[in-house]
Every structure is written in structure tokens, then in C-alpha cells.
Amino acid sequence: MTTAPGVDPALGRCVEATRALFGAAACSIALVDDDGATLEFVASDGEGADAIVGVTIPVSRGIAGWAAMSGQPIAVRDVQSDARFARDVAESTHYVPNAIYAAPMIDAAGEVLGVASVLDPDVEEASDWTLNVLGTMAGLMALVATATSGGDPQERPLAGLGSDVLRLVESWQGSDHGGSA
């Protein structure tokens, strides 16, 4: 798991947990800058994590950009056939996925704060339900990202979210249910 300097480790744990939840090759979150023009990847876990953190992309490009612009979750299965996306990704990281799920992170006032992306999730098929799960996690991660700084980090709202979800996923995978999301 890789996070940008100054990023709350609780957010990194959420990314790690979301990747585990989806059995995905990677999970990242990118936050919108103050001008509303770019997305900066601030936390990532899995394939290409070291390369993607710190990268900025225009909000007008790519699947993640569309999730941010439209406020809608989306899943794309054969993303490499989107030449424009593949070009953007190739410029930023060495891992080009086959599938990408992206959901907007919305703050308490309803404004788009960033985007959560999951690459190559291990799900049988994309569905309304899987987008609901990612959308819910993205909403919770937005709350973590906007939690008041200062004080004891362990006392911040949802500080244990990532750890709790990861423990549940690992418990599930350790049971007879198998490892698929």
C-alpha cells in the first residue's frame, strides 16, 4: 500500500481493504485539486501502486474522470479498447488493466471530492450490486478523507473502517466461501 505524503494512513487502509473486498489487482483513490481541474492519486494498493501515487490527470479524461464529472459509478470491462484511456494510463503507470470500476467520492455537502477506482476485480460479472458496493465504499472513504485533522488519529470518525473491512474480508476468505468477491 502506498500513500502520498500527508495522507491519513486510515485512507490507505481503506484502499487496501477495498482491493481485498473485490479481489482486485489494484485499488486507488484520487482527489480533486482545489481548482477542480485535476485528480491526484493519493493512495493505492496492488499493481502499479508505487507508480500511480503522485500522478495527476485532468478531470476531463478517462473512466475515473467521467465518474468525477458525472457523479455516477461506472464499470468498463475491456478498457484497453478505449485507446484514449490506454494512452492516458500508459503515460502514468506501467499497469494497464482489462477492467476498471470507478465511483465518485462525495463529501458531506454533496460535492465530488475524488474518485475510487478498482482495477481487474475478481467478480463473476459487473452488476448494479457490485457498483452499489463500490459506491458505498467510496462514500465512506470520502468521510475518512474529510475527517478533521489533528488530535489522536485513532479517534477520528471511521478511523477503523479499513481495518474492520479487511478483517471481515479475510475472515470470509478463510471460511468455506472461497476468495471471490
Place this chain on the structure above:
Amino acid sequence: MSNAPAWSGAFDRGSLQDVVGLPIADVRAWAFGGATGAGVKVAVVDSGVDAGHPRVGGIAGAIAFELDPAAELGYVEREGAHEDLVGHGTACAAIIRALAPDVEIHSVRVLGANLKGRGALLHAGVAWSVDHGMHVANLSLSSKSDTMFGPLHEIADEAYFSGTVLVCAANNLPGPTYPSQYASVVSVAARPGHEEMALAYNAHPPVEFGARGIDVDVAWADHGSITATGNSFAAPHVTGMVALMRSKHPWLTPFQVKAVLQAASINSISG
């Protein structure tokens, strides 16, 4: 269940409940049979539309709303050809074209290079659609901004009374999103299945209709195509159906359109 989240999962396999529709005999033939969408103006309020994409088959007009802090309203409108920044608007337009081949598609680009003011641009795009007599507008985008609740509600009501049917993608996020949450619009979520004219009604709104939106082969940027999933791909299927029925029955009001859609749903039984 009145406070059920918008993503209630009502359209998952095996969970549909029967609903009672108007007693219209052979409603699908009456609503859609032989229709091509001719004479119907459809606005695609999105990231732009690539008019040259072979699956779009040309468009009748294009206008882009762009932020401009120096402008009185904070944005300007630019009429004329524009590109699709992502490919999504092109995907929606191509879905609509496949169902209703003779519609007039108007690209209303409200998504752009900056997230600031996105609610205001969405509002401007809907207002343009009403002012220019669009029969139906496809809104595969939404806002959760508290400050946009009132303005978007007001323009959605105006659309309703003016005869512009707003077809809005529901959102897979907890809590209300606008304008899909309003009773004045047709809200749509994705449901399993590959039939492009399939439709289901949710017995527990606010999300009212389910349509094809999972693993859909859609047109995309650079004349390409991708396989995509999302409520935003379900909405244009319903937009296409609304265009078909309004080309056959131009007098249909938005509330009549919704009643016909419900009666044409697979889980509707005749009242």
C-alpha cells in the same frame, strides 16, 4: 420502504414484484410498434457526442456549456460542433439511435475540464433542453449537492409542465441524488439482461424503472467501442423507448409517458 436507498437492488434476478398497470391491450405494440422516433427531438446532456461515430449516425445540433468566471452566470454557451471528452455521451447517443433510428439528437455538453460549477452547468443543460422544445432529455449524470436541490427541482418541474421528459440515471451511491430523485422525472437503474427494449417497474420507488445496463457493448471515443456497466447506460435505453412512443403519439404528456412505460414493463399486470 419509503426511505429505501436509490440502489435498492429491486431489479436483481428473482426480486421483481408484480405491479398493476393501466388496462391497455397490447401496450407495447401500441406504444412502440412501427415507430422510428421520426420528428422527436432528443437532448443528450453529457460529455459531448461524436457526431462522426458510425453508431451515432450524425446529430442535429450541438451546444456546449463551459465555465467562465467573467460571465454573468458563471458560464458561457458555445453553439456548434464539439468533441466528446470521454466517450460517454457518444455511448448514450448510439444507444438511443439503435432504438429510435430517426430521432433528432442534440448534444448538450455540460461536463468539461473543471468540476467547479458542475451543478450549475447541469442545470443550464436541462434549461436549454426545455427552452428549445426537446421532447426528451437523457441525463446519465447527477448531483448530490445540497445547494443544487432547489434549482434542479425547479427546472425539473418546468420540464414536466413543458412536455420535456427527463430520463435520469439513478445513482449507485447512498442517499438522494438529483434530479433522479424527483417525482417529475423518469428514473432508471440497470438490470440484468441483454434485450434492448426490456423494461421493468420497481414497486418501491424512488428508482422507478430498470433497463439494460450491464455489460453493454457501447460506442466510445475515437470511433471505438467498449463493454460497460452502469445506470448511465440503462437510462438511454428508456430514452429511446420514450422517443419511439412520442413519435407515434406526440400528444403524450410526461405523466402519460410514465404510465405507458409502467404498463409496458415485464412485471406489469393489467388493472
